[in-house]
Amino acid sequence: MDRAEYRGQPAQPPSRPAARYRVAHEIPTLQGSLRKLRSPSPMRSPPSRAHSAGSARPHPSGLRLGIDLDGVVADFNQGWISRYNDHFDAALRPDQVVTWDGLVPITHFCDMEEFWAWARAGECSVFRELPLYDGAMETLARLARVHRPVVISSKYDWAIPDTLEWLAEHRCPAREIHFVWDKTSVDCDVYLEDAPHHLTALARARSDRVICRMVRPWNTAVPGTVDVRDWAEFAAVVGDVAAAART
């Protein structure tokens, strides 16, 4: 996990119009971007070893969906706070984390170094125990029937084995998993992300793609991104993008 992962200058998300209006408002821009997506095919990944071994891609017309994990699929704050309350007989609540750098101040830890040392201690790290957000894996499974989920997550090395076990336990249908610090290095058609710094980087480096901000208390609107408040809204955006790509 990059040290900046829980730092920044977020604030409560501003009151915004309904998502459908927001998405529709964005579509003219997205359609311009989608013209670039159509050539080459949105499913641009090179043939993989698995593919050449006979495991053909089932949906060659699908979109590559770059999916962040923590704060998007996995409820990191609920997870670490549950562990923290158990360990220290505390009564923290996830809704107390309202800024990007708002984790340490509600704990007794001095800094993130101390937090991560605690978070990785024990039989498994906190990343092995995170709960799912409502609708996350169900929606990913539905999208995977047509599209190609690509997990893109920034993690310390020590967190990777627990994250892989967590993904397997929850039957994540991702066909690719990337643990990278620079998420712009993974080419996708649609991204779903909650971290302000990743959203800014993606909007800058992948301006011809569709970048969705999962609206959370710790992020704010980022120019060049589309707001989604939950997984149903993300699925609707993917549907709009796919439909625009077919026209």
Ligand SMILES: [Mg+2]
């Ligand atoms: Mg995240």
